[in-house]
Amino acid sequence: MSFFLVFVAIVLAGGLAWFAVDVGRASSGRRPGAQGNGATAPAPRGLEEPPTGLPPVYLPEHPNPEDVDAVRFALAFRGYRMDQVDEVLARLRDRIGVQAALIHALTEQLKSAREPRDDD
Secondary structure, three states: OHHHHHHHHHHHHHHHHHHHHHHHHHHHOOOOOOOOOOOOOOOOOOOOOOOOOOOOOOOOOOOOHHHHHHOOOOOOOOOOOHHHHHHHHHHHHHHHHHHHHHHHHHHHHHHHHHOOOOOO
């Protein structure tokens, strides 16, 4: 008996959906196969990009760790796995920090090597 009730509920939901779609087409004047006065129905617009509440993602040409920390991504329809993005950004931030420290150390070594020495 319960399977029968589930079946009836599914059929009723499908019929209701079919009716709603049919009423929607009738109210917009677009019916399949209707060719009035040679006028064509407007083409469907499809899905549009949703407006975003966040500004575009800007990253400078030579980012530092603080720039990577400040990056924020807008949400998409399908979204993204935040844990993966956060992990990648953390690794990128750490890598940039190590490289910046190495560049600073090598620059200091080069400056000290170029300074004239006083050998008395």
